[in-house]
Amino acid sequence: MAKSWEEINSRIAAGEAVVVTAEEFSGMAAADGLESAAKKVDVVTTGTFGPMCSSGVFLNFGHSDPPIKMQTITLNDVPASGGLAAVDTYLGITEPSLTRGIEYGGAHVVEDLIRGRAVRLKAIGPGTDCYPRTEIDTWVTLDDLNQAYFFNPRNAYQNYAVAVNSSDRTLYTYLGPLLPRYANATYCSAGALSPLLNDPTYRTIGVGTRCFVAGAAGYVAWEGTQHNPNQVRDEAGVPMAPSGTIAVIADLKQASPEFFAAATFTKYGVSAYVGIGIPIPVLDEEIARTLALTDADLTATIFDYGVDRRSRPSPGRVTYAQLRTGEIEVDGRKVPVGPISSLPAARRIASELKRWIAEERFSLTQPLQLLPQPGTQSFKPLEIRTEEAI
Amino acid sequence: MPRKRFDLRFPPRQAAKPVIYHLVKDYDLTPNILRAQIEPGQQGRMLLELTGRKEAFADGLAFLEREGLTVSEAAADICLDDEKCVVCGLCTAVCKPQALYLDDDFALKFDKDKCVYCEACVIACPRRAITLRF
Structure with a gap:
């Protein structure tokens, strides 16, 4: 029953493609059998909406008169990089404000820009023959900028940790407050809707894949940072702990505040909820098998954040179906558990992407280059060495 | 048994009186202090949940008011x-x-x-x- 990318794209162009979300697809496979669902459906859409710290935007402000080489740059008091050409910058979303700390950061600037709000730009330059101005203080909106695009080095983590805390004090983490002595647990994945969990060995998601990024049409630009294809996998080949990642690029001017939301994790820092959705072509039964997996088939690993080492001990594994019930068992104890990744938003993203493909004829792109495959690269730690030891 | 939540305000000089004790002992009400901010010499405030018999509520609240407290249904x-x-x-x-x-x-x-x-x-x-x- 193999279908080619070209066949699927021509059906999309003709408005004839059958597109369903990953949740709908597993329902169809359960009701009519995998073979029938695989035959019937051309594209399965996925979605996720969780905090993704490794995100940011490239901005170009245009030149003032006289021009300035911006070296120390702030946007609403949030520092942005001065390490690029004169009026280019990169603003990382986790950067805290100089005046408001983590209550307002890079993510909040990005959200303000998407919402059309004016942002105060201040910069200092060295004053050179070609860029004589040494200071600037002005206001900019997203419309004023020449280019503004996301370049998120690590998004859409393939699976993630379930966090618990065995210690005696509350820990404030990027997975939220973890109450002492296993009093709660948090997790962060869209489970069966998660893009990379639906294509566990990166057959269709690769460099050049067109996708949904914060409401804009963007692309997978590269493997994400910390992409680790060699994580432990289950019988279906799906990683059971954090593994693959993607870097994405997309036009900030097309982004929507519905799918990008700044976040502050108390006593941790700034982050942002980023909506990512990726269409997966139903090329054959092999990919259909992983597309049909449900939360009951997907496993996450529990990690104890109460042990402050790089390798945290794991008190076990749970399925996403167990996590979704709101209570898991850890070391024989019943532990209430809550998500950090929004399931309603993930569903909206998968549905919106479905609409793009079915109604706006959003076509799929075959990867220009595959992401590093299982068995190809290891995930390296950082060792602390002295100069003499090199 | 009925359960209700009340917002209690203590006048500055009243902060030392064991009113909660009396609610239990004299009126058979079960108090659950949800929030409290009571310091000597300052107006105090307490968010109190009470469980008890219907008749006991009126008597208990009247007692609190006699003691100088201002009681209102909790708006928290x-x-x-x-x-x-x-x-x-x-x-x-x-x-x-x-x-x-x-x-x-x-x-x-x-x-x-x-x-x-x-x-x-x-x-x-x-x-x-x-x-x-x-």
Whole structure:
């Protein structure tokens, strides 16, 4: 029953493609059998909406008169990089404000820009023959900028940790407050809707894949940072702990505040909820098998954040179906558990992407280059060495 | 047995009187102090949940008023800003009495009767969408 990318794209162009979300697809496979669902459906859409710290935007402000080489740059008091050409910058979303700390950061600037709000730009330059101005203080909106695009080095983590805390004090983490002595647990994945969990060995998601990024049409630009294809996998080949990642690029001017939301994790820092959705072509039964997996088939690993080492001990594994019930068992104890990744938003993203493909004829792109495959690269730690030891 | 929540205001000089003891001993009411801010020489405030027989309520409250306290039905509330909320669900992970919970569709729900105003959700919410009115 193999279908080619070209066949699927021509059906999309003709408005004839059958597109369903990953949740709908597993329902169809359960009701009519995998073979029938695989035959019937051309594209399965996925979605996720969780905090993704490794995100940011490239901005170009245009030149003032006289021009300035911006070296120390702030946007609403949030520092942005001065390490690029004169009026280019990169603003990382986790950067805290100089005046408001983590209550307002890079993510909040990005959200303000998407919402059309004016942002105060201040910069200092060295004053050179070609860029004589040494200071600037002005206001900019997203419309004023020449280019503004996301370049998120690590998004859409393939699976993630379930966090618990065995210690005696509350820990404030990027997975939220973890109450002492296993009093709660948090997790962060869209489970069966998660893009990379639906294509566990990166057959269709690769460099050049067109996708949904914060409401804009963007692309997978590269493997994400910390992409680790060699994580432990289950019988279906799906990683059971954090593994693959993607870097994405997309036009900030097309982004929507519905799918990008700044976040502050108390006593941790700034982050942002980023909506990512990726269409997966139903090329054959092999990919259909992983597309049909449900939360009951997907496993996450529990990690104890109460042990402050790089390798945290794991008190076990749970399925996403167990996590979704709101209570898991850890070391024989019943532990209430809550998500950090929004399931309603993930569903909206998968549905919106479905609409793009079915109604706006959003076509799929075959990867220009595959992401590093299982068995190809290891995930390296950082060792602390002295100069003499090199 | 009926259960009600009250907002008690203590005049500055009244802070040392063991009124809670009397509510238990003399009126057979079961108090549950949800929040309290009582310091010597200052007006104090307490959010108190009382469980007891219907008749005992009126007598108990009359006693508090005789002692100089101002008593009103509690207006404290957790306010959720729907514009800001992204329904991630993190607040449900820190809410010990499970007043905040996700329903079968993963929509966020709030059961006011279970809330103990601990503010764990206020601190946890990454969108700063939850505030406490007290």
